[in-house]
Amino acid sequence: MASDGKLLFDTKLDTSGFKSGLSALSAMANAAGNGLKDITSKAVGAVKTSMKAAGLAVGAFGGYSIKAGMDFDSAMSQVESISGASGKQLQALRDKAKEMGATTKFSATQSAEALKYMGMAGWSSQEMLDGLPGVMNLAAASGEDLGLVSDIVTDSLTAFGLTAKDTNRYVDILAATSTASNTNVSMLGESFKYVAPLAGSLGYKAQDVAVALGLMANAGIKGSSGPAIK
Structure with missing residues (x-):
């Protein structure tokens, strides 16, 4: 097929x-x-x-x-x-999803699911076309659900004030952190959900925050867990 x-x-x-x-x-x-x-x-x-x-x-x-x-x-x-794409734009997205379904471990339907989260993040059709391969590479390498990874990437990019053109660099950061520390992409995404909005507003870089989260994960603090606040 x-x-x-x-x-x-x-x-x-x-x-x-x-x-x-x-x-x-x-x-x-x-x-x-x-x-x-x-x-x-x-x-x-x-x-x-x-x-x-x-x-x-x-x-x-x-x-x-x-x-x-x-x-x-x-x-x-x-x-x-969700995206408002139509005509040639929508056809290009359909063709891209089918191409990914034919050339990767993910199906065309799963590719469409990833595109959906990109649309929810306000990405343009071209940004979705450019960002999909990087997100799929991260999902394949991590073994995580493609839709979940797309949701993680789009949410945290926005929180750090980054855009779709930063996708490839950002997924490299996530991949490197999950490989070098005691965590995975799913738990990193959970962590970023809590810290990225504040860290982004304070001007911290995604790479520095990822390093901090990796060190905390090595100490057993990962995902949505954290030290007790008294």
Whole structure:
């Protein structure tokens, strides 16, 4: 499957060869007598059963493909509604999501989910197109949910006064911090949710805050946890 809703092979079963062979086999059985006829009947039954099973399997896969395509269309409808993209802009976003679905571990629907969070952050269509690969790289490297990572990145970028063009540099910071300290991208995102707005307003850089959070994580303070305030 290259992208949601599309198959890479023809699902139509060509049974003409089977039918021709079965007819010839049955004719031979009738000419040879009851013994061969019984054996042939069993063989014919087995082949027909196999063909039926194959048809059911292809049908089920085709049903899944249609369901995936519907999920993708639904996700892109949300992107359209939230971002306001239309016409060529929306088509470019659809094409990008399908491209990511065909070339990465994530599906086109998951890519659309990531685009949705970018739209919620007020990113333009071009910013979404430029920022998606970096967010997907971080999600793939961390093993986190793509939509969650997109939400983390867009929220904390805004908190630090950064923009979509800073995405690649920012995801590098998150990746380096989660690799070098006792935390992960999900917990870093939780931490940034609490500290980024204040740190950003005070002029602290994202990289310096990430280092501080990494050191705190090594001391067992991570995610939404923190020292007791008396």
